[in-house]
Amino acid sequence: MKRERLAYVQIHPSDNVLVALRDLEKGFVVDFNGQQFPLVNNVAAKHKFTITELRRDASVFMYGVLVGKMNQDVGQGEVINTDNLRHASEDFTMGRRKLVWTRPDVSAFLGRTFDGFHRSNGTVGTANHWLVIPLVFCENRNVLTLKAALEEKLGYQVETKDYSDEVDALIARYKAGASTEELLAVDLSSAKASQRSQRLFPNVDGVKFLNHDMGCGGTRMDSDALCGLLAGYITHPNVAGATILSLGCQHAQASILRNEIARRDPHFDKPLYIFEQQLEGTEQELMQKAIKATFAGLTIANRQKRKPASLDKLCIGLECGGSDGFSGISANPALGYLSDMLVALGGSVILAEFPELCGVEQELSDRCIDEETAEKFMYLMKTYNAKAEADGSGFYMNPSPGNIRDGLITDAIKSAGAAKKGGTSPVVAVVDYPELANYPGLNLLCTPGNDVESTTAEVAAGANIVLFTTGLGTPTGNPIAPVVKLSTNTKTFEKMPDIIDLNCGSIIDGEETIPEAACRILEYVIRVASGEVQTKAVQLGQDDFIPWRRGVSL
Numbered sequence: 001m002k003r004e005r006l007a008y009v010q011i012h013p014s015d016n017v018l019v020a021l022r023d024l025e026k027g028f029v030v031d032f033n034g035q036q037f038p039l040v041n042n043v044a045a046k047h048k049f050t051i052t053e054l055r056r057d058a059s060v061f062m063y064g065v066l067v068g069k070m071n072q073d074v075g076q077g078e079v080i081n082t083d084n085l086r087h088a089s090e091d092f093t094m095g096r097r098k099l100v101w102t103r104p105d106v107s108a109f110l111g112r113t114f115d116g117f118h119r120s121n122g123t124v125g126t127a128n129h130w131l132v133i134p135l136v137f138c139e140n141r142n143v144l145t146l147k148a149a150l151e152e153k154l155g156y157q158v159e160t161k162d163y164s165d166e167v168d169a170l171i172a173r174y175k176a177g178a179s180t181e182e183l184l185a186v187d188l189s190s191a192k193a194s195q196r197s198q199r200l201f202p203n204v205d206g207v208k209f210l211n212h213d214m215g216c217g218g219t220r221m222d223s224d225a226l227c228g229l230l231a232g233y234i235t236h237p238n239v240a241g242a243t244i245l246s247l248g249c250q251h252a253q254a255s256i257l258r259n260e261i262a263r264r265d266p267h268f269d270k271p272l273y274i275f276e277q278q279l280e281g282t283e284q285e286l287m288q289k290a291i292k293a294t295f296a297g298l299t300i301a302n303r304q305k306r307k308p309a310s311l312d313k314l315c316i317g318l319e320c321g322g323s324d325g326f327s328g329i330s331a332n333p334a335l336g337y338l339s340d341m342l343v344a345l346g347g348s349v350i351l352a353e354f355p356e357l358c359g360v361e362q363e364l365s366d367r368c369i370d371e372e373t374a375e376k377f378m379y380l381m382k383t384y385n386a387k388a389e390a391d392g393s394g395f396y397m398n399p400s401p402g403n404i405r406d407g408l409i410t411d412a413i414k415s416a417g418a419a420k421k422g423g424t425s426p427v428v429a430v431v432d433y434p435e436l437a438n439y440p441g442l443n444l445l446c447t448p449g450n451d452v453e454s455t456t457a458e459v460a461a462g463a464n465i466v467l468f469t470t471g472l473g474t475p476t477g478n479p480i481a482p483v484v485k486l487s488t489n490t491k492t493f494e495k496m497p498d499i500i501d502l503n504c505g506s507i508i509d510g511e512e513t514i515p516e517a518a519c520r521i522l523e524y525v526i527r528v529a530s531g532e533v534q535t536k537a538v539q540l541g542q543d544d545f546i547p548w549r550r551g552v553s554l
Contacts, residue, residue: 005510008032010051011329012064017048017080019062019325019407021508024049030077041079046325046407046471048080059088063328063416065359066090068409080409087410089359092381094374098366099426103344104337104515109522110345114529115306116313116464117237121265123438124313125237126464126529127205128304129480130297132243132290133230135257136215136250139277143245146290147209154298155199156206158541201302204240205531207294208479210545216250222549223251229434229547231260232460234272238480240301241271243294245286248278264436271297306531312346314529315438317463317481318421319352321451324471325407326488328417330517331469331504335486337518338467338525339423339442348438350463351422352447352454354384358395359412360419364444368427377430380446402472421469431461433548438462451476452544455483465529467521475499476544477537482528484535486521499536 008018008030018032024043029036032051043049053076054060060068060080068080069088078084117125132150134143151157166188173186210233214226234242234257246254254274261268273293280286318335320327339349351357357364361381368374388394395415399408408414428441434457437443445461447454451474455466459481466481468474471488473496487493490505502524506512512520527533536542 005508008049009329011062014064015061016051016054017060017062018051019048019329020045037077039077039079040075043079044407048325048407048409050074050076050078050080052076060085062413063360063420065363065412065416067359067412067416082404082409085409087412089412089415090362092361092365092378094371094378095362095366097368097370098363099369101340101424101426104340104518106341106344108519109311109341112311112526113308114311114314114526115531116309116529117240117304118307118309119237120269121235121267123237123462124309124464125239126314126482127238127480127531128203128240128301129205129238130207130241130243130294130301131233131239131480132207132209132294133233133245134211134215135227135230135244135246135252135254137211137213138216138247138250139245140211140213142277142283142287142290143209143211145287146243146294147207149287149291150207150294151209154201154207201298203302203304204298206479207298208543210479210543212545212547214547214549215252218251218549220251224256225434225550226252226547227256228260229457229460231257231264232434232436232462233480234270235261235265235268236459236462236480237464239270240304241297242273243290243297244272244274245290246274246276248276271300273297310346311342311526312440313464314342314525315348315350315462315464316342316525317350317352317455317458317461317466319451319455319458319466319468319476319483320356320418320421320470321468321476322470322472322474323403323406323408323414323418324488324492326505326508327408327469327471328420329488330507330514331471331486331488332417332420334504334507334514334517334521335421335467335469336423337514338521339421340425341518341522343423343425343441346440348440348443348462349422349425350437350443350445350458350461351419352445352458353418353449354381354446355388355395355411355449356415356418357381357444358385358415360416364419364422364427367425367442368430373427373430376432377427377444380430380432384446406471421467433457433550434460436462448548450546450548452546453548456545457548465525467525469504470500473499475537475540475542477535477540477542479543479545482535483537483542484521484525484528485537499540499542501536 365374431437437445447457493503
C-alpha cells in the first residue's frame with residue numbers, strides 16, 4: 001500500500017535540521033513538534049533547513065551526530081548551505097563495547113541458496129572468469145594485444161552498441177556535402193547494436209584484461225600493495241585462473257605475487273601462467289606462449305559448473321558514489337538493513353571508504369568486537385586523515401561539487417549517511433588495504449572514497465557481489481564481481497535506466513519501507529549471484545579497475 005509522501009523529515013530525534021523530501025517554496029508553513037513556522041528561503045529537495053534559530057558557531061546535528069557548525073547567525077526555517085555551514089565532527093576515543101544489536105527477521109531466507117562456482121578452498125563464486133594481468137604498466141600493450149586476439153574469437157566482446165554505425169552515418173552525410181548544422185541534426189536513433197558471437201566456453205563468464213599504470217617507478221610500498229591486490233583477484237572465488245605478463249626488471253616481481261597468493265590461499269590450485277618478456281625474448285614468442293596457455297586454461301575453467309550454495313557464502317561489498325541528500329535516507333539504510341540480514345544468515349559484509357566514515361568513528365569503534373579491533377580502526381582513521389592534512393587536504397574536502405549541489409554540504413553529513421550502509425551489527429574485523437576482509441559478519445576495510453579505487457579494493461578483499469548506491473548516477477562496475485547499482489531517488493532511476501538496476505526512491509515516495517526494500521534487494525542479489533540476471537554494469541562491459549596508490553585519495 002502506498003503511504004502518504006511527506007514534505008520533510010527529521011532523521012534522528014536529536015537533529016536540529018529537517019530534510020526536504022520535495023521542493024519547498026519560500027513561505028511554506030512547516031508544522032513540526034507542535035510548532036509552526038514559515039520557510040525563509042526556497043528549499044530544494046534533499047537540502048536541509050533549521051528547526052530553530054542557530055547562532056554563529058552553533059552545532060548542527062544530523063543522524064544524531066555533529067555534522068557542522070554555523071558560520072553566521074541563521075533564523076528558524078532558513079536553508080543550510082556552504083556559506084552558512086562549515087564541516088565539524090566529534091573527536092573519538094576508546095569507549096565501551098556496544099555489541100548488542102537487534103537481528104532482523106530472516107525467516108523468509110533461511111535455507112535459501114544461490115547457484116555458484118565452488119572452489120577448493122571453500123569459497124563460492126558468483127561468476128567464473130579468467131584473468132589476464134600485467135605486473136607492470138610496460139606490459140599493458142601486450143595485454144591489449146591479447147585482448148584483441150582472444151575476446152571476439154571466444155565470444156566475450158561486449159554485447160552493446162559500438163557506435164560505429166553512427167559514425168558511418170555521419171561519414172556518409174559529410175561526403176554528401178552536409179553542413180555542420182545538418183550533421184548536428186542527424187537522427188542516429190535507428191543505428192543497430194552489435195551482436196555477440198556464441199561463446200566457445202559456455203561455463204566461463206569472461207576473459208578479463210586488467211590494465212593499470214603501476215608496478216614500477218613508484219614506491220616499493222605501492223608495488224607491494226599492487227601484488228597484494230592482484231593476488232586478491234587471482235585467488236578470488238569469481239576467478240578460475242590467470243595469465244600474468246611480466247617485463248622482468250620491475251619492482252612488482254613475480255616472486256612477490258606468488259608470496260601474496262600463498263598468504264591468501266596456502267593451498268592455491270588454480271591454473272596460473274606467468275610469462276616474463278625479458279626471458280622469452282621476442283614479442284611473438286611471448287604472445288604465442290601466452291595465447292596457448294590462456295586457451296588451455298580456459299578449457300580447465302570451462303569444467304566448472306554452478307551448484308547450490310547457502311547464502312552465508314555471499315560476501316557483499318558496500319559502496320556509494322554520486323551520492324545525494326537522499327542517500328542516507330533511502331538506499332543506504334536499505335543496504336544497512338540488508339547487511340544485518342546477511343550477517344544474521346552467516347554471510348560477510350564489507351564497509352569501506354574511510355574518508356566517508358568521518359564523524360561516525362565513535363559509533364563504529366564502539367561496535368568493534370574488542371578494544372584491539374577498535375584501536376586499529378581509530379589508528380587507520382587518524383593516520384589517513386593526518387596524511388591528507390599534511391598534503392593540504394583533509395577528509396573535510398571529500399564532498400564533490402555534485403554531492404554539495406544535491407544536499408551533502410559537509411563531509412560529516414555525507415559520512416553519517418554513507419555509514420548507514422553498514423547496518424547495526426558488531427564490527428568483527430578491521431582490515432587495511434589490500435588484505436582480505438571476508439570474515440563472517442561486518443568488516444571495515446580501509447580504502448579511499450574514490451568509487452573505483454574502493455570498489456576495486458573491496459573485490460580484492462573478497463566481495464563476490466558489490467551493492468552500489470547512487471543519487472546522481474554512475475556507470476561504475478568491476479571486471480570480476482557483479483556491481484548492482486541502486487538509485488536513491490526515482491527521478492535518477494527513470495532518467496538513467498541503462499546503468500541503474502534497482503530503485504530505492506520508492507522509500508522516499510512512500511511506496512515501501514526500508515525492510516521491504518532490503519528484502520527486494522536481497523531477492524535480486526540471489527538472482528544475480530546465480531547468474532540468472534546480469535547487472536547493467538556487466539551488460540555494458542563496465543570493467544573499472546584502479547589500484548590505490550597509498551597516497552592521498554579521498
